[in-house]
Amino acid sequence: MKTLQEVQAEVVADFxxxxxxxxxxxxxxxxxxxxxxxxxxxxxxxxxxxxxxxxVWLDTTVEGDRLYFRADSxxxxxxxxxxxxxxxxxxxxxxxxxxxxxxxxDQLGLRENLSPTRAxxxxxxxxxxxRTAQNLL
Amino acid sequence: xxxxxxxxxxxxxxxxxxxxxxxxxxxxxxxSQRPLSVIRKWTEMSEKYNANLHRAVHRIADLATSEYEAxxxxxxxxxxxxxxxxxxxxxxxxxxxxxxxYSFGEAFIHEGDEILVxxxxxxxxxxxxxxxxxxxxxxxxxxxxxxxxxxxxxxLPGLLTPRTRLCCVAHISNVLGLVNxxxxxxxxxxxxxxxxxxxxxxGIVHARVDVRNLGCDFYAFSGHKVxxxxxxxVLYGRREWLEQxxxxxxxxxxxxxxxxxxxxxxxxxxKFEAGxxxxxxxxxxxxxxxxxxxxxxxxxxxxSEKIKELILNKLQNDPRIRLYGVPKxxxxxxxxxxxxxxxxxxxxxxxILDKMGxxxxxxxxxxEPLMDRFGVTGMLRVSFAPYNTVQEAExxxxxxxxxxxxxxx
Numbered sequence: 351m352k353t354l355q356e357v358q359a360e361v362v363a364d365f366x367x368x369x370x371x372x373x374x375x376x377x378x379x380x381x382x383x384x385x386x387x388x389x390x391x392x393x394x395x396x397x398x399x400x401x402x403x404x405x406v407w408l409d410t411t412v413e414g415d416r417l418y419f420r421a422d423s424x425x426x427x428x429x430x431x432x433x434x435x436x437x438x439x440x441x442x443x444x445x446x447x448x449x450x451x452x453x454x455x456d457q458l459g460l461r462e463n464l465s466p467t468r469a470x471x472x473x474x475x476x477x478x479x480x481r482t483a484q485n486l487l
Numbered sequence: 488x489x490x491x492x493x494x495x496x497x498x499x500x501x502x503x504x505x506x507x508x509x510x511x512x513x514x515x516x517x518x519s520q521r522p523l524s525v526i527r528k529w530t531e532m533s534e535k536y537n538a539n540l541h542r543a544v545h546r547i548a549d550l551a552t553s554e555y556e557a558x559x560x561x562x563x564x565x566x567x568x569x570x571x572x573x574x575x576x577x578x579x580x581x582x583x584x585x586x587x588x589y590s591f592g593e594a595f596i597h598e599g600d601e602i603l604v605x606x607x608x609x610x611x612x613x614x615x616x617x618x619x620x621x622x623x624x625x626x627x628x629x630x631x632x633x634x635x636x637x638x639x640x641x642x643l644p645g646l647l648t649p650r651t652r653l654c655c656v657a658h659i660s661n662v663l664g665l666v667n668x669x670x671x672x673x674x675x676x677x678x679x680x681x682x683x684x685x686x687x688x689x690g691i692v693h694a695r696v697d698v699r700n701l702g703c704d705f706y707a708f709s710g711h712k713v714x715x716x717x718x719x720x721v722l723y724g725r726r727e728w729l730e731q732x733x734x735x736x737x738x739x740x741x742x743x744x745x746x747x748x749x750x751x752x753x754x755x756x757x758k759f760e761a762g763x764x765x766x767x768x769x770x771x772x773x774x775x776x777x778x779x780x781x782x783x784x785x786x787x788x789x790x791s792e793k794i795k796e797l798i799l800n801k802l803q804n805d806p807r808i809r810l811y812g813v814p815k816x817x818x819x820x821x822x823x824x825x826x827x828x829x830x831x832x833x834x835x836x837x838x839i840l841d842k843m844g845x846x847x848x849x850x851x852x853x854x855e856p857l858m859d860r861f862g863v864t865g866m867l868r869v870s871f872a873p874y875n876t877v878q879e880a881e882x883x884x885x886x887x888x889x890x891x892x893x894x895x896x
Contacts, residue, residue, distance in 0.1 A: 372839070375893070403849070427835045
């Protein structure tokens with residue numbers, strides 16, 4: 351199995367292939383479209399991530415010491431971003447996630463290029479992943 | 488060079504680029520761009536006239552006070568108010584509305600009274616009245632809009648009771664872009680002894696405001712939406728009301744005398760201008776309103792009409808798009824358009840348009856009850872100013888199509 355850092359480096363490499371922001375968005379939209387379907391009955395208030403302009407739901411399953419994430423959003427670009435995140439973190443151990451510094455998100459350039467309200471949403475998504483893992487340690 | 492090109496050169500921000508593309512600024516209803524005359528006045532006040540107002544006898548204080556008070560005269564003339572003391576400077580429309588909610592409320596609202604508010608109001612014209620109603624045990628009632636977004640003025644006489652003290656409506660809705668029939672509303676309300684407050688945040692930009700002609704009791708607006716510095720605003724109030732209302736904030740130049748046994752208040756308008764005022768900002772209202780006047784030029788207005796026609800044609804005829812605020816006649820719509828696109832989230836559209844260089848607004852536009860009314864979580868809004876061009880409108884339409892195609896696939 352690849353290390354978390356290796357997976358992150360691959361995601362950064364994939365994303366940096368696109369020079370134009372519109373192309374990066376096309377890529378995120380594609381990721382969003384292909385995200386595994388999220389069960390409607392799990393779109394509950396407690397799975398909703400606060401601080402996003404669009405609605406984002408995150409559902410976590412724990413198997414042994416590993417965390418598995420599923421997510422959905424009513425906005426497709428957000429869905430693409432969360433797909434990137436759970437693609438990296440789903441299946442990792444609670445310790446790996448809790449100890450990660452999430453700096454690969456900065457390498458994607460998403461933080462500075464998303465609007466401040468969206469950047470808050472991204473920060474909320476990361477914080478939720480981190481806290482979920484932290485709570486299991 | 489066309490007239491509009493010349494005017495655009497007066498607004499430095501309009502020449503900026505975003506992501507290597509020329510900025511197309513279509514978020515004017517949130518804040519307008521500022522002309523050089525305003526920026527210069529703002530700087531001049533900081534460089535040459537920086538002293539506190541009204542208090543000191545020294546030369547600079549005198550000059551600063553003259554600038555400030557000359558601005559009051561200019562605003563009075565612009566609004567055609569009868570008296571200069573009917574012009575109160577505030578930090579913005581929100582502050583103006585809260586002032587009325589507190590001070591008019593203290594004097595005139597009692598348990599069991601009613602306040603009537605339009606359904607399409609901005610939160611700043613809802614929440615102060617909710618707070619007032621909680622404080623006084625009064626009731627907040629809503630004057631609805633129809634499916635096209637038109638205010639149901641026909642329901643107004645039936646909603647007014649002998650206990651309705653105040654009716655609060657926008658001159659022009661910040662979401663629907665429709666001009667409300669304020670004169671008619673004033674006539675109906677006044678014949679029922681109900682005062683009328685007009686939220687003029689959009690009205691001051693797009694209408695020729697004459698408070699005596701409108702007949703309203705209060706008219707509130709922000710400076711930053713009408714080319715002036717942020718943190719500036721105006722409350723117009725009829726003198727007989729303002730005289731009977733207690734102060735809102737205490738301290739600074741709003742006092743007459745202060746004794747341990749009690750204090751008295753300064754005469755109008757100082758009674759409502761507590762604390763140090765926006766010394767550098769408020770005088771920018773003068774060049775700002777001069778700009779607004781200058782932009783009311785036939786050639787520029789013709790360009791605005793053309794933009795309105797183009798955008799309305801697009802938004803009303805594209806089957807994927809739903810427009811909120813459908814005008815019955817072109818005159819009642821300003822070039823401000825809120826809409827949603829089938830199967831597309833407003834925020835996705837705003838993000839993609841941003842990358843195309845177009846600044847728009849997405850979300851609830853500070854009007855959650857109106858979002859609920861139309862059953863949406865948010866909308867996309869494009870709002871044009873007189874300095875926007877037909878080419879920008881055409882670029883927006885083409886970009887919107889491209890963005891929708893990206894998202895619908």
